[in-house]
Amino acid sequence: MSKPIVATTSLAGCFGCHMxxxxxxxxxxELIELVDFNKSPVDDIKEFTQMCDIGLxxxxxxxxxNVHVLKEFRKNCRILVSLGECAIxxxxxxxxxxxxxxxxxxxxxxxxxxxxxxxxxxxxxxDQELPIILDKVYPCHEIVKIxxxxxxxxxxxxxxxxxxxxxxTGDEMKLPYEVVKxx
Amino acid sequence: xxxIRKLFGDQGRKTEKxxxxxxxxxxxxxxxxxxxxxxxxxVKFTIxxxxxxxxxxMNLVDAAKINGIYIxxxxxxxxxxxxxxxxxxxxxxxxxxxxACTTEVAEGMVIENNIPEIQEMRKIIIETLFVSGNHFCxxxxxxxxxxxxxxxYRYQMMVPRFPYEFEEKQVDATSPKLYIDRNRxxxxxxxxxxxxxxxxxxxxxxxxxxxxxxxxxxxxxxEAMTDEEAQRAMDICPVGSILRKxxxxxxxxxxxxxxxxxxxxxxxxxxxx
Ligand code: SF4
Ligand code: SF4
Ligand code: FES
Numbered sequence: 001m002s003k004p005i006v007a008t009t010s011l012a013g014c015f016g017c018h019m020x021x022x023x024x025x026x027x028x029x030e031l032i033e034l035v036d037f038n039k040s041p042v043d044d045i046k047e048f049t050q051m052c053d054i055g056l057x058x059x060x061x062x063x064x065x066n067v068h069v070l071k072e073f074r075k076n077c078r079i080l081v082s083l084g085e086c087a088i089x090x091x092x093x094x095x096x097x098x099x100x101x102x103x104x105x106x107x108x109x110x111x112x113x114x115x116x117x118x119x120x121x122x123x124x125x126x127d128q129e130l131p132i133i134l135d136k137v138y139p140c141h142e143i144v145k146i147x148x149x150x151x152x153x154x155x156x157x158x159x160x161x162x163x164x165x166x167x168x169t170g171d172e173m174k175l176p177y178e179v180v181k182x183x
Numbered sequence: 184x185x186x187i188r189k190l191f192g193d194q195g196r197k198t199e200k201x202x203x204x205x206x207x208x209x210x211x212x213x214x215x216x217x218x219x220x221x222x223x224x225x226v227k228f229t230i231x232x233x234x235x236x237x238x239x240x241m242n243l244v245d246a247a248k249i250n251g252i253y254i255x256x257x258x259x260x261x262x263x264x265x266x267x268x269x270x271x272x273x274x275x276x277x278x279x280x281x282x283a284c285t286t287e288v289a290e291g292m293v294i295e296n297n298i299p300e301i302q303e304m305r306k307i308i309i310e311t312l313f314v315s316g317n318h319f320c321x322x323x324x325x326x327x328x329x330x331x332x333x334x335x336y337r338y339q340m341m342v343p344r345f346p347y348e349f350e351e352k353q354v355d356a357t358s359p360k361l362y363i364d365r366n367r368x369x370x371x372x373x374x375x376x377x378x379x380x381x382x383x384x385x386x387x388x389x390x391x392x393x394x395x396x397x398x399x400x401x402x403x404x405x406e407a408m409t410d411e412e413a414q415r416a417m418d419i420c421p422v423g424s425i426l427r428k429x430x431x432x433x434x435x436x437x438x439x440x441x442x443x444x445x446x447x448x449x450x451x452x453x454x455x456x
Contacts, residue, residue, distance in 0.1 A: 082342070085319075085320070085321055088341075088342050089342075089343075089347055090347070090349075091319070091321065092319065092321065092322060094319070094347075094349065095319060097317075097349040098317075098349060098350075098351040098352075136349060139342075139347060141342065142346060142347075146342075148341075149341040149342040150341075151341055151342075153320070153321035175339065177336065177443070177445055178442070180336060180339065180341075181336070181442075182320035182321065182326065182332060182335070183320045183321045183323075183326045183327065183436070
């Protein structure tokens with residue numbers, strides 16, 4: 001029997017959830033026995049090359065590129081998991097959700113203490129290659145169907161491990177109290 | 184909150200006044216202890232089939248507590264007249280949904296507490312509170328000590344089933360010792376009902392109605408607060424809406440109140456009677 005295939009991505013996230021995945025320590029050796037990786041920053045495969053079993057999504061959707069990648073994951077993964085607070089509810093990037101986009105951009109490129117004076121021509125990022133910023137940061141499940149949620153900022157390594165093992169073996173997932181936290 | 188009103192109806196809203204509750208806001212010091220001392224008539228009742236005994240007239244949350252049963256609360260505060268506003272303490276009494284904090288225990292009551300329907304209703308309330316406020320737990324100083332978050336852990340909320348509202352709310356950091364972050368306020372009014380100056384003046388008040396209601400702080404009175412009073416205000420707020428300034432994340436992760444012990448587990452372990 002071939003191994004289940006896992007894909008992962010970081011949308012509007014900080015890579016902390018991926019770091020937490022690596023935090024399973026020596027169990028990483030068990031993990032590569034259990035599963036194969038496809039599109040993921042872990043192996044640097046950029047495009048899906050086959051249908052995957054599990055897609056782990058870190059980060060919510062803050063721009064058009066995030067939406068595109070998330071929809072690709074939905075198309076190419078049988079099971080999608082929102083990994084961490086940002087994927088689940090927008091997380092810290094969503095702190096901007098009450099602030100108009102223009103105000104955010106102007107703060108970042110014109111008025112903020114680290115930029116003021118260094119952008120005399122008042123140029124805002126306008127290259128056509130750049131993805132378009134969305135009006136707010138969206139939780140992944142408000143864009144596509146998500147099957148499972150693993151909360152935490154980041155989710156604890158044990159939580160990610162337990163979830164992967166449960167998904168791969170089909171056994172019920174262990175959810176000890178200490179392991180499911182929102183911070 | 185419309186969903187919830189519909190689910191629970193309005194039963195259990197009113198509370199019978201006990202003779203001790205002459206002050207409309209505050210019962211004479213601690214209601215439960217007083218009631219225990221002055222009315223010794225016992226009543227028998229059951230919670231989820233377990234035989235329980237308590238003093239007649241005791242508030243159902245406290246009566247359950249002394250029998251080692253946890254009924255979750257958010258707006259309720261021991262010693263303060265119950266408001267019955269958050270509905271998290273909903274139980275079924277003789278088949279009817281009622282809020283436990285506004286109900287006095289009576290002989291022969293058949294109470295359902297930990298049944299799937301009630302647990303699901305409580306989870307719905309918790310989820311509603313999460314989407315109607317802006318709860319960024321990783322960036323909240325109350326995280327780990329927050330009753331709302333602890334309830335979400337207890338009821339295993341992995342994600343709210345409702346869409347996030349991301350409504351704009353304000354922070355008021357004018358006072359020297361405290362600030363209010365309304366992004367996290369659940370309008371339980373615990374602060375309004377229980378934090379008073381010696382002359383009975385409230386430091387916190389509610390402004391506006393319904394969806395527009397917000398908690399405001401009397402800056403003059405707040406300025407005169409001692410550090411202890413400020414700490415008490417912070418502790419009374421179940422969430423991270425009233426916070427002391429210059430404290431930050433004072434307790435490390437792992438040592439906070441609900442990091443390893445679920446809310447209510449102290450009650451379930453310590454049967455005081
Ligand atoms: S108040 Fe509680 S639930 Fe809200 S953000 Fe803070 S810790 Fe989380
Ligand atoms: S500030 Fe805190 S105590 Fe006061 S109503 Fe809001 S949540 Fe309740
Ligand atoms: S309604 Fe009973 S605790 Fe809030």
